[in-house]
Amino acid sequence: DQQVKQNSPSLSVQEGRISILNCDYTNSMFDYFLWYKKYPAEGPTFLISISSIKDKNEDGRFTVFLNKSAKHLSLHIVPSQPGDSAVYFCAAKPIHAGNMLTFGGGTRLMVKP
Amino acid sequence: NAGVTQTPKFRVLKTGQSMTLLCAQDMNHEYMYWYRQDPGMGLRLIHYSVGEGTTAKGEVPDGYNVSRLKKQNFLLGLESAAPSQTSVYFCASSPGVLTEAFFGQGTRLTVV
Numbered sequence: 001d002q003q004v005k006q007n008s009p010s011l012s013v014q015e016g017r018i019s020i021l022n023c024d025y026t027n028s029m030f031d032y033f034l035w036y037k038k039y040p041a042e043g044p045t046f047l048i049s050i051s052s053i054k055d056k057n058e059d060g061r062f063t064v065f066l067n068k069s070a071k072h073l074s075l076h077i078v079p080s081q082p083g084d085s086a087v088y089f090c091a092a093k094p095i096h097a098g099n100m101l102t103f104g105g106g107t108r109l110m111v112k113p
Numbered sequence: 114n115a116g117v118t119q120t121p122k123f124r125v126l127k128t129g130q131s132m133t134l135l136c137a138q139d140m141n142h143e144y145m146y147w148y149r150q151d152p153g154m155g156l157r158l159i160h161y162s163v164g165e166g167t168t169a170k171g172e173v174p175d176g177y178n179v180s181r182l183k184k185q186n187f188l189l190g191l192e193s194a195a196p197s198q199t200s201v202y203f204c205a206s207s208p209g210v211l212t213e214a215f216f217g218q219g220t221r222l223t224v225v
Contacts, residue, residue, distance in 0.1 A: 002155075004155070006155075009153070032211060034213060036216075041218070041219070042218055042219070043117070043203055043205075043216030043217050043218050043219055044156070044203070044216045045216070046213035046214070046215070049213065051211075089155055089156065091156075095210075095211065100158050100161070100171060101146075101156075101158065101214070102172075103148075103155035103156040103157070104155050105153045105154055105155045106153075106155055
């Protein structure tokens with residue numbers, strides 16, 4: 001059973017609008033969360049992270065929101081740009097229990113010009 | 114500025130053959146990881162290492178072995194390849210536990 005789920009395999013957004021990518025988790029021990037971006041034929045690259053002591057973290061156009069009670073996090077991209085078109089992976093880990101990141105299945109974002 | 118380098122980038126194996134995937138990082142990171150990526154499954158951790166000479170099992174370790182004889186290298190071995198091991202393999206490294214991991218470009222392996 002997947003502990004980290006990204007229920008939308010794909011998302012299409014118009015350039016300049018907001019992209020919202022969602023992620024749900026089931027393991028209550030997870031308390032550190034990351035988003036990775038992946039272009040075809042490349043490895044994933046780190047985008048932004050958040051720990052459970054926060055409910056929001058912002059970095060430029062990217063903001064991650066964490067709702068611990070709902071076990072849900074989301075990545076907002078504003079404004080979306082064609083170069084943001086990629087697969088986005090949500091990942092989670094327990095802070096005090098080793099290095100094992102658990103990844104979601106990914107969401108393919110397409111930003112149309 | 115190489116970062117994490119994986120060798121080879123592509124490989125086709127016959128069932129039962131063996132091979133070794135090499136991962137090298139030049140960032141002096143303590144932690145190294147091997148993941149596999151399958152459609153709809155995200156990345157799943159195969160094995161990882163928290164330092165030179167150490168290895169540990171991840172989520173899907175069966176059919177794989179690893180070695181970390183030097184800090185900068187992390188080898189992933191398949192002793193007897195099976196079609197279920199057809200996947201894209203990613204190596205990653207990180208300086209610490211609460212830091213992001215840096216990934217290589219991946220190795221696309223097909224077992225026929």
